[in-house]
Amino acid sequence: MFGKYLEERGLAFSQMMELWSIEAIKRCVRSGLGITCLPLMTVKDEIDQEKVKIIPCDSSFPAIFVQVVYHKNKWISQAMTEFIAITLKHAKSWA
Numbered sequence: 319m320f321g322k323y324l325e326e327r328g329l330a331f332s333q334m335m336e337l338w339s340i341e342a343i344k345r346c347v348r349s350g351l352g353i354t355c356l357p358l359m360t361v362k363d364e365i366d367q368e369k370v371k372i373i374p375c376d377s378s379f380p381a382i383f384v385q386v387v388y389h390k391n392k393w394i395s396q397a398m399t400e401f402i403a404i405t406l407k408h409a410k411s412w413a
Contacts, residue, residue, distance in 0.1 A: 320355040323379065344370070 321334055335352070337343050340360050347354050348369055364370045386405060388394060394402075 319380070319382075323355075323375075 321331070324331060331352075335346070337346070340356060343354050343356065344361060344364060346352060348364070353373065358365075361370055365372065386402060388398065388402075
């Protein structure tokens with residue numbers, strides 16, 4: 319989606335890399351290897367410490383929908399229980 323966003327604006331990139339680790343992505347950006355599109359909460363500390371900067375963009379990104387699915391008869395870890403509770407609490411305010 320990010321690649322398409324850049325292409326639509328005539329911004330070419332020679333290589334694209336996908337990483338699963340947000341920390342690895344942030345380190346690559348801080349090392350000057352490229353740019354990324356990450357949730358603000360994942361880079362807030364780096365922005366506050368001026369290790370990375372925000373490149374403003376328009377708000378034409380499509381909505382991203384995320385679903386949480388779990389088996390009702392399987393054991394759920396404490397972390398997952400908390401994640402579900404936090405998600406449900408905040409989801410009430412989503413439009």
